[in-house]
Amino acid sequence: GEGGIIGPGFGDAGGPCVGLECNKPKCSGTNTTTLSGTVFAPNGADPLYNVLVFVPNEELKPFDDQITCETCEKSVSGAPVAAALTDTAGHFTLKDMPAGKDIPLVVQIGRFRRKITIPAVAECTDTKVTDGQARLPKNSAEGDIPRIAIVTSTYDPTECILMQIGIDAAEFTAPTGKGRIHIYHGSGNNVAGAPAGASLWGDANTLKQYQLIAMPCSSYPSDAPSSANIYDYANAGGRVFATDLSYPVVSQNKPDWAQTGDYSNPGFFSNPALVDTSFPKGQALADWLQKIGAANGGSLSLSETYSRVGAIRAPGQRWLYSGSNTQSYTFNTPTAAQEKDQCGRVYYSSFHIGSGRSSTGTFPSACRNTPLTAQERVLEFMLFDLASCVQSDKKPPVVPK
Numbered sequence: 001g002e003g004g005i006i007g008p009g010f011g012d013a014g015g016p017c018v019g020l021e022c023n024k025p026k027c028s029g030t031n032t033t034t035l036s037g038t039v040f041a042p043n044g045a046d047p048l049y050n051v052l053v054f055v056p057n058e059e060l061k062p063f064d065d066q067i068t069c070e071t072c073e074k075s076v077s078g079a080p081v082a083a084a085l086t087d088t089a090g091h092f093t094l095k096d097m098p099a100g101k102d103i104p105l106v107v108q109i110g111r112f113r114r115k116i117t118i119p120a121v122a123e124c125t126d127t128k129v130t131d132g133q134a135r136l137p138k139n140s141a142e143g144d145i146p147r148i149a150i151v152t153s154t155y156d157p158t159e160c161i162l163m164q165i166g167i168d169a170a171e172f173t174a175p176t177g178k179g180r181i182h183i184y185h186g187s188g189n190n191v192a193g194a195p196a197g198a199s200l201w202g203d204a205n206t207l208k209q210y211q212l213i214a215m216p217c218s219s220y221p222s223d224a225p226s227s228a229n230i231y232d233y234a235n236a237g238g239r240v241f242a243t244d245l246s247y248p249v250v251s252q253n254k255p256d257w258a259q260t261g262d263y264s265n266p267g268f269f270s271n272p273a274l275v276d277t278s279f280p281k282g283q284a285l286a287d288w289l290q291k292i293g294a295a296n297g298g299s300l301s302l303s304e305t306y307s308r309v310g311a312i313r314a315p316g317q318r319w320l321y322s323g324s325n326t327q328s329y330t331f332n333t334p335t336a337a338q339e340k341d342q343c344g345r346v347y348y349s350s351f352h353i354g355s356g357r358s359s360t361g362t363f364p365s366a367c368r369n370t371p372l373t374a375q376e377r378v379l380e381f382m383l384f385d386l387a388s389c390v391q392s393d394k395k396p397p398v399v400p401k
Helices: 017-022 158-165 224-235 281-289 374-387
Strands: 001-003 025-027 032-038 054-055 080-087 091-094 102-109 113-123 127-128 149-152 180-186 212-215 239-243 271-274 316-324 325-332 346-347
Touching: 032 239, 054 091, 080 091, 113 127, 158 180, 158 374, 224 239, 224 346, 239 374, 271 281, 281 316, 281 374, 325 374, 346 374
Parallel strands: 032 127, 149 180, 149 212, 212 239, 239 346
Antiparallel strands: 001 025, 032 091, 054 080, 054 102, 102 113, 271 316, 316 325, 325 346
16 A cells, blocks of 8 residues: 655654654555565575565664673664564564565674675565575674684584574684684584684683583593683673583582582483474474475484483573483573573583584684584574573563664
8 A cells, every 4th residue: 555754754763753763654544664585504505584674764882892790671772763583494574574674674683693785675565585685793803703612522523613694614713813703623523723622611711711612522521620711601692502412511610610510410312303382482493394395293213412411400491402411502692690680591402502613723614614504503593592692491582672
């Protein structure tokens, strides 16, 4: 139906409209102005869940490069005039859109953020974003990528999976380089100038330079002061990713972390693994894996599984399990804080995520360019969940106000 641009009038908050607010058409009948599409990973192929899509009415503010305890509300800038979250198919619909030419659009999950321009949004109808256009950035020239530290593991080449998800190889450098993803040399792949993992976890100030740290299998500190640094890092808003033999970073840390899982009675794993669908994001993971063909009805077959942890205790949240054995779980930090004040997050997985992904050598040539496996898909989902702003797992994600 026909409409008309509002022009000078009242904005969403009741005062005079400002900027793009004034471009929202008044449509006749039930017609509305909408923008719809799908958000993809940096590779332009994998649809992503829980990505914030919005039209900014102001300039975006740069992120602080150091970790901060920021809530979901504080993580969004630009004074959005329309906003939505993607569903498990990566799909979004922005309602009550401003119409016109060259409309800015931002896709953001945590500190992954990219701004694009929609050439034209028609009045009082739906405009579809071309598939592949709304994706997260491949490199820092396209947008924002959180600063990530990876201590490499021969068993779990996390860096190779991130590259397969679409992040340019040039973004992986030693800490002295210009890349956003810094390689610390553990038992796995190396890059020129990469220091040992101890230089990461042994220095609290170094940890604070990263929004997310990855400690895949066998890449973890064995001394109490370094473990305490990681504990403090997560409590200050950092995100921690650990797999398999790196479990002591949780089980041998402060009591509130150690008690989140029963590491003394891990039980036994047998395929298939089940997705815990008793909470909203668990159901979302099952739906997402089903849609991309990596799972069937909330179950999937895993390889290179290990039994490290059994029952999960509050505030931990189980994600994948088999009987009494847990294969992956998360908890938000500080554990003693009220949910609204928690801003860090820890993820532990007891199976090898990237089995066969790398020959172990020099990055990136050692990485194998093969399609993502089902368990690598789990990492893809969990990586972006870990990077996203922290909300309670008891409720479905909501658009920050």
